Amino acid sequence: MCGIVAEYNPFHNGHQYHLEETRKKLKADIIIVVMSGNFLQRGEPAIVDKWSRARAALMNGADIVVELPTDFSVQPADFFAEGAVSVLNCLGCDLISFGSESGNSQAFGEAADLYLENEAELDDLFRQAHQQKQTYAQNFSDVINTYFSQFPLDLTQPNNMLGFAYAKEIRRNGYDMSIQTVPRKNSHYHDDELDSSFSIASATAIRRTLLEKREAFTAVETFVPAEMYDVLKNHPLISWENLFRLLDYRLSAISTEDLSQIYLMEKGLEYRLKEKISDAVSMKEFIESVKTRQLTWVSLQRICCHILLNNTKQAINMAEKRIEAVRLLGFTEAGRGYIGKHKNEWSIKLVSNLNKRTAPNFEQDIKAGHIYRLADKEQINHQDFYTKPINFIDNNGLK
Template sequence: MKAAGVVVEYNPFHNGHAYHLQETKNITDADAVIAVMSGSFLQRGEPALVSKWARTKMALEGGADIVAELPYAFSTQKAKTFASGAVSILDALGAEEICFGSENGKIEPFLSAVHTQNECRQTLNEAIKKHLKEGVSYPKALSAAYTEIAGFEALDLSQPNNILGFHYTEAIVQQNSRMIPKTIQRLSAQYHDEAFATASIASATSIRKHIQSNSLETASGVMPSSTLRHLHDYHCTYGLFHGWEKYFSLLKYKLLTMSPAELKQIYETEEGLEHRLLSSIKSAESFKTFMESIKTKRYTWTRLQRLCLHVLTHTTKEQMKHVPKEETAPYIRLLGMSKRGQAYISQRKKNLSLPLLSNNKSFNHPLLQLDHKASAVYFSILPEPLRSLALKENYIQHPIRYDEDQELFL
């Protein structure tokens, strides 16, 4: 069986994601699609709208055959580390191709950009520094440097999905993976769009904003009915959707009880940021106002949001030292499989290069413990006894199994 891979967050799964999965199957001719998906917290330092288990069900009903978790140590990092961790899992699972969405839509510029980096690294770094001194953002400086060095209109690395696509391609080369990168162009909606692009296509950002301020039914046109059902069931069960404001009182408590020296040990606390956070938290009345008070041109919203997340989970610099220097994952945790995915795993499991976890009872690793801690924080806002039940489920849950022929979970 041939497998192709995708790297996803599904926050939540929408029509654009369904298109991506279908096109991945079409252009790779794969028998199974493996989705490496972020767990409780995401690359921009945000809590997922609903749990990874609910999002796994969305993914399986939406066309994915295998869902594996991208550990917290990779899922909440800068694009390069995020991409490298995901690629290592796909490679270990035997995916022959990876297909990512991009603003560009053609793979040649990604291959060219990686080649330029490998051949002209010093010249490229000098060009990036020059453009940064001109006062532009790092993504724009990077994009301008590539255009300058390559001598033609290069890949626009100021676009979020192009950036990730570049790092997926880069990771394949650096890890000597046999995977072949392919890309499809994103449909109408752009990553940061806050309004629906069309009646059927919208960005996850706009969908989350809409869900938080309106009823689920008003977003029914841009998501599969299965996604709507899982979102509705989650809200009926727990009485909420997860978002930063729900965690703000916990974050404020953490910061108000930490000294500058303690905060300095938290991952990504650099250049005196501990003093900025401790000074601003005292008068902040919401997560939004807190973020607005600490954001600067030098420190982006995403950069600071990830730092706040590491404060919330008490993730230290010492703990992050367990991430391998190659930025590759040390294990594969399966979250769910279709019947086709289960057949693929059965065929491959004896030859996998990483430990395959179907539960957590017989395996231990510092990064897995970090995943458990992140899940504990994620579920901390739930009322009892639902909180304890969710924590227990997260620890003992075996991969979700989905029968795509009968359209039911086993």
């Protein structure tokens, strides 16, 4: 059983390649994907809803897709990894597969071990480094490279950094899970622009093309599987701009005192946010006006996401958070067989349908689904109630 952590925002050829390689090279029989729902790690709404993205994954090689609870998805890499890896462990995965710039599977385990052996000292160094005017990621990489003369991973690469976070979680908790990385294909593309000489582009480049240059819509066709292209063509494409008015309202209505209690809120930022929102007419303009050298676009987006979702520090108390249930978004025939055979062994509930009994486990996700729908309420379906997992019968010989 192989696990994958994903956002699929949107699902593209690189993700398909990763699933194929995982199936072939790693000889995975069952592939379980734990995927962010409608709000993502970088603090933004997904371009299309979780059901469409789960369906694309099932049509392109995944056997089971479950939802990473929102409280863990809209998080810095460490908590995101903690939630995702613990779900995969609970579902019986003895292998994790992820894409990376490094391509060296062994390096991740070694890097994690090195880090964990020196964690207390490194934490002290991070705290000191935090005084300086750099982002968290820059500080992190600087401290590591100063402390270790030779560290096995280049942590300035974003996918290495995420894989490193998964590896740390596995080693810290002693999960019985081996680590395999698939090198990213065509990794020399520019991150922000599509390069038509390849068939693989980053999700970022695809989103930018769709959201900022809508006239060039067909430009993304060669970079995503046909099913995903159909979804992108026929669904409203959601970005922060669709929800900006709601954030604007929320920042206008909330008191600075309550705002200071929002999860991840930094001291004093509540005043700056309330001041700058008054004249902003777009999310882009708003974030540009608030961000500083230390407070990056992504950190700010993530805080805004928690403001929008009304998540207080008290509600998202990570020290006490355990995932007790996950939502099943879909499965293939093979996936269904696997679930039937193993579900009684799991220490986590896998929930197919929401009802009075199961809903209390998913209050935060239900709320997030309601709010996501407001990006385009007439076109986006109910996300949680009235939905059943996708039952995808893969009879087209994909495997």
